[in-house]
Amino acid sequence: MSMHPGEPWSRGVRRRDDGVVEVAGLGVHELAAQVGTPAYVLDETDFRARARAYRTAFETAFRAVGTDVDVYYAGKALLTVAVARWAREEGLRVDTASGGELAVALRAGIPGTEIGLHGNNKSDAELDRALEVGVGRIIVDSLVEIDRVAAAARARGVVAPVMVRVTTGVHAGGHEYISTAHEDQKFGLSIAAPRGSGVDSDAPGDSPAMTALLDVVRRPELHLLGIHSHIGSQILDPTGFEVAARAVLELRADLAARTGVLVDEVDIGGGYGIAYLPGEVALDPERIAKDVAGAVDAVAARLGTPLPRFSIEPGRAIVGPAGLTLYTVGTVKPVALDDGRVRTYVSVDGGMSDNIRPALYGAQYHAEVVGRASVAAPVLARVVGKHCESGDIVVHEVMLPGDVRAGDLLAVPATGAYGRSMASNYNLLTRPPVVAVSDGTARVLVRRETVDDLLALDQG
Numbered sequence: 191m192s193m194h195p196g197e198p199w200s201r202g203v204r205r206r207d208d209g210v211v212e213v214a215g216l217g218v219h220e221l222a223a224q225v226g227t228p229a230y231v232l233d234e235t236d237f238r239a240r241a242r243a244y245r246t247a248f249e250t251a252f253r254a255v256g257t258d259v260d261v262y263y264a265g266k267a268l269l270t271v272a273v274a275r276w277a278r279e280e281g282l283r284v285d286t287a288s289g290g291e292l293a294v295a296l297r298a299g300i301p302g303t304e305i306g307l308h309g310n311n312k313s314d315a316e317l318d319r320a321l322e323v324g325v326g327r328i329i330v331d332s333l334v335e336i337d338r339v340a341a342a343a344r345a346r347g348v349v350a351p352v353m354v355r356v357t358t359g360v361h362a363g364g365h366e367y368i369s370t371a372h373e374d375q376k377f378g379l380s381i382a383a384p385r386g387s388g389v390d391s392d393a394p395g396d397s398p399a400m401t402a403l404l405d406v407v408r409r410p411e412l413h414l415l416g417i418h419s420h421i422g423s424q425i426l427d428p429t430g431f432e433v434a435a436r437a438v439l440e441l442r443a444d445l446a447a448r449t450g451v452l453v454d455e456v457d458i459g460g461g462y463g464i465a466y467l468p469g470e471v472a473l474d475p476e477r478i479a480k481d482v483a484g485a486v487d488a489v490a491a492r493l494g495t496p497l498p499r500f501s502i503e504p505g506r507a508i509v510g511p512a513g514l515t516l517y518t519v520g521t522v523k524p525v526a527l528d529d530g531r532v533r534t535y536v537s538v539d540g541g542m543s544d545n546i547r548p549a550l551y552g553a554q555y556h557a558e559v560v561g562r563a564s565v566a567a568p569v570l571a572r573v574v575g576k577h578c579e580s581g582d583i584v585v586h587e588v589m590l591p592g593d594v595r596a597g598d599l600l601a602v603p604a605t606g607a608y609g610r611s612m613a614s615n616y617n618l619l620t621r622p623p624v625v626a627v628s629d630g631t632a633r634v635l636v637r638r639e640t641v642d643d644l645l646a647l648d649q650g
């Protein structure tokens with residue numbers, strides 16, 4: 191048996207001596223025969239290991255500075271009943287961002303108290319359902335939402351546990367972060383004070399974040415649990431987390447100075463980066479946990495405030511590398527480029543409907559022929575889907591064996607996050623199944639959609 195090929199593949203992926211790849215002990219031919227292609231394939235052991243690694247790293251680092259941490263698995267990355275259960279069995283809670291995600295988490299048996307509800311435009315029905323099932327926290331995202339949550343809580347006769355989502359001006363993603371005062375995006379409430387909106391027109395007024403916190407504090411229907419900050423996605427440099435966490439702790443101290451309320455919790459969000467391509471290095475949970483714990487410890491000491499309990503919301507870092515998409519190659523077409531090179535277009539049986547990320551924001555992926563060995567010289571290839579759209583690209587540029595041909599099984603690694611969860615029915619393709627593999631056995635977690643499913647929605 192050959193070695194695990196390393197990142198970006200899940201740890202249960204091996205290429206056998208005969209060149210055939212297996213996932214968690216199950217060869218890709220058996221897998222394709224059992225569930226068909228395209229299919230999202232999840233390595234359950236790898237998912238669990240990553241969930242544990244994040245929990246252990248953050249617990250260890252934050253306990254070392256005298257506080258504790260809760261890890262919420264961000265269900266937006268991929269949520270199925272089984273996946274939510276795996277997360278819980280590994281000691282994680284579940285973060286949801288809609289009534290649909292909330293419903294799946296509840297069906298998985300996650301207690302309401304271990305669920306968070308996000309969203310910049312939650313409906314009244316979503317808020318009411320969240321209160322009905324007693325979610326542990328509703329993360330408020332705008333000033334008007336405070337009224338709506340309070341009204342929903344009043345109607346139910348409960349006190350709603352609330353966090354306020356703030357924007358710290360830190361944007362992060364990829365290898366760098368930028369820091370600005372005001373953020374031009376729809377999420378959260380800025381901690382930057384607008385000038386000239388105070389009582390004295392030259393004085394700075396309260397920031398939207400402070401205004402929201404003060405408003406929540408004075409409402410009897412709301413209990414202010416804490417402050418939430420999420421700075422971006424696919425972050426590979428921990429600096430942004432440290433800068434944002436410091437800003438949140440300063441805001442917390444300001445609120446305490448003004449109201450006497452020192453909130454108990456701070457959430458620093460998700461966004462921990464993974465390897466999508468060979469040679470890329472994922473953010474190390476132990477390093478980021480230590481760096482952030484050290485930074486918040488120092489700032490809390492400077493501010494003279496005890497540390498709050500922390501929470502984080504990783505999604506991609508848990509499920510992304512645990513998943514791959516298995517496709518079957520159809521047509522193969524060499525195209526002559528103006529610069530004299532040839533690009534081989536390799537069409538697979540899915541495309542932008544099962545992975546929109548390359549088309550949406552130029553995300554880069556890797557691909558390999560996984561059903562056999564090849565000694566053919568590699569060629570420059572582009573893996574494309576079967577949709578009526580020239581931007582229907584799965585892998586922009588990758589070297590594939592020159593004899594790649596119809597019927598080959600091709601796998602794209604690191605598609606566990608934001609693949610199925612962002613999938614569409616474009617061209618009325620049916621969405622692929624989500625299949626878990628462990629100990630050589632495949633289990634369908636979400637079945638493949640059928641044309642009958644599509645027709646059932648169409649009322650004629």
Ligand SMILES: Cc1ncc(COP(=O)(O)O)c(C=O)c1O
Nearest residue numbers: 264420423460461503504505506
């Ligand atoms: C509030 C919040 N938390 C957590 C996440 C999860 O991010 P990731 O999957 O990159 O860890 C997101 C992603 O958009 C988010 O908006």
